[in-house]
Amino acid sequence: MMAEVKSSRVKVPSLLTVVSSKPTAPGRVHKFTALDHAMGFHTGHIVFYYRRNPIGDGASMENDLDNLRISLSELLCLYPPVTGRLGRGADGNWEVKCNDAGVRMLKANVCATLDEWLRYANAAEERDLTVWEDLPDDPHIWSPFRIQINDFNCGGLAVAISFTHMHADFTSATLLIKSWAEIHRHEPVAHPPIFNLPSVINESAAYRRSSSVFSETNSEFEIPSVRMGRATFKFSEAKIRQCLSEVHESCPDASPFDVLAALFWSKITRLKSPACDDDNKCSLSMCIDLRKRERDSIPYGYFGNALHFSKLSVNAEELQSDRLAYIAGLVHQHVGSIRDEEFWANVAWLESHKKEGGQYPPPFQLFGCQLTCLSMENTISSEGSFTYAAMFKQNEKPIHVSYQIGNVGGEGLILVMPSPEEGLARIVMVTLPEEQIVKLCEDQTILGLQPSMLLNGKQ
Structure with a gap:
């Protein structure tokens, strides 16, 4: 348990780690693509707002969260790179050690109704519904994916996910939440994750000859x-x-x-x-x-x-x-x-x-x-x-x-x-x-x- 005040209206009383319900095979490593590495400066954050509690019958939020953790554990069996930890490979590139270290889940209380929040909160306050952390120098115990469940006064709920853009783009992360919801409803996952792009880079010389928009991008940057x-x-x-x-x-x-x-x-x-x-x-x-x-x-x-x-x-x-x-x-x-x-x-x-x-x-x-x-x-x-x-x-x-x-x-x-x-x-x-x-x-x-x-x- 922890007691953290993120802002005047968002308080995070608890933090836990959710692991997959089935262990990943030992030694599995997820390699990032060249594009994944290029995206490493950015993070992604998505907040799903619900009018009513979408995860249970409302009898007890703690029971609802217990059920949500169970379905999340089942989901994570499909996503070993999400539960792993970052490290450097022999070539110096980032990779994920799929060691089932788990995903951090935070429970937050919001001192506002959902309607008040959507109407009067500003962008800076909305950041408090998610976790904003850049990649640390030593990430071997750092969770690249964070999930925060935000409970509003009126019974509304916001499910938020934060992640490194090196791991995923918005489509990937949105489908992860959608798949979680499907498992929670005991339905088949419509889009099971695929972790490797087809190897077509060397199939055409035209690809290699073409110039890239990245050649016009300055890689020497500072945070503005x-x-x-x-x-x-x-x-x-x-x-x-x-x-x-x-x-x-x-x-x-x-x-x-x-x-x-x-x-x-x-x-x-x-x-x-x-x-x-x-x-x-x-x-x-x-x-x-x-x-x-x-x-x-x-x-x-x-x-x-x-x-x-x-x-x-x-x-x-x-x-x-x-x-x-x-x-x-x-x-x-x-x-x-x-x-x-x-x-x-x-x-x-x-x-x-x-x-x-x-x-x-x-x-x-x-x-x-x-x-x-x-x-x-x-x-x-x-x-x-x-x-x-x-x-x-x-x-x-x-x-x-x-x-x-x-x-x-x-x-x-x-x-x-x-x-x-x-x-x-x-x-x-x-x-x-x-x-x-x-x-x-x-x-x-x-x-x-x-x-x-x-x-x-x-x-």
């Missing part, structure tokens, strides 16, 4: 000193349909992501000085998940990083000209032109820059070094978004899911994701320097779409 803020905008299906109708003539196949990425990119560019490079070009670092594209070379169940970074550049005057349809068309064309080969080219570039002895280069600041736009459109299938399918109890879906990336600085991050509403509704989470966030929240074009503002309390 500027204070960052975050705002969350929830757009209804009706307003997204309105946006799509306005751009339909120029870009009939535009998606909600296309118009929202274009809208926020153009508005944020106006807030920056200077907003362009020496060639009068403004650039957006586009980040998309390549699972389930083209030849299904990266399946949904892959546990690791399957993110592809590319750059879209536009003339500054065009970007700031309020030609939303034109910019949305450029975003749509850019995303549609991305092929799996480009992902493998990035991986091959990282592989080719190993040091003598086989050690990978240092990690990059991939989120925020340039303004970055992350798409979560891959979480939407014909059955709906699996982001909101993490039901520990039947029909108890999350009412909101919050995604945060650690160590985002510099230009900032735009994240576009599905909303709990069915259809075209979307949520946009923006991380920018605080002064820019304040101005963005006052933008009349964005406010004209009547977004609901979540977790946007005064900083």
Whole structure:
């Protein structure tokens, strides 16, 4: 037991370790890919908000947590890299010793109702619902995955997970929680984890010849000193349909992501000085998940990083000209032109820059070094978004899911994701320097779409 006060409204009275119900075979080691190592500067944090307790009958929270730990132990049998500990291999690269050391689980009490929290809490307070720790110098007893169960006054609950981005991306971590919920409901796991990418890097010389967007990224970085803020905008299906109708003539196949990425990119560019490079070009670092594209070379169940970074550049005057349809068309064309080969080219570039002895280069600041736009459109299938399918109890879906990336600085991050509403509704989470966030929240074009503002309390 422990007594820790994380903030005036979030208190953590207990901490325990949950291990898998079946031991992993001795000596198992999980190797990280070149892309995993490149992501090592960042952490991932997800919070699933539930209107009611989704893990039991409400008779006793302690009994509910006991049952939750049992299902988590069963889940961890499928995920040896999650329960292991980090260490350096003979080549100097990070790897996971799958030794069943377990996952840290924290129980927290929140001195607010769920509605009060979503309406009035700010981004800094929301951090207290998860664990924020960077990789320590000696991580041999450090848990890379932390789960925090947050109990609100009203009976609402938030299930949060924190992890190193070297281990997993948002799709991987979301599917981990979804699989946990399926086991808790005594149902088959829809997407069992797959831990190895197919070995296709050397199958085509084109992969090796292609240049990589990583070659333009400066690996020598410092954590930015500027204070960052975050705002969350929830757009209804009706307003997204309105946006799509306005751009339909120029870009009939535009998606909600296309118009929202274009809208926020153009508005944020106006807030920056200077907003362009020496060639009068403004650039957006586009980040998309390549699972389930083209030849299904990266399946949904892959546990690791399957993110592809590319750059879209536009003339500054065009970007700031309020030609939303034109910019949305450029975003749509850019995303549609991305092929799996480009992902493998990035991986091959990282592989080719190993040091003598086989050690990978240092990690990059991939989120925020340039303004970055992350798409979560891959979480939407014909059955709906699996982001909101993490039901520990039947029909108890999350009412909101919050995604945060650690160590985002510099230009900032735009994240576009599905909303709990069915259809075209979307949520946009923006991380920018605080002064820019304040101005963005006052933008009349964005406010004209009547977004609901979540977790946007005064900083």
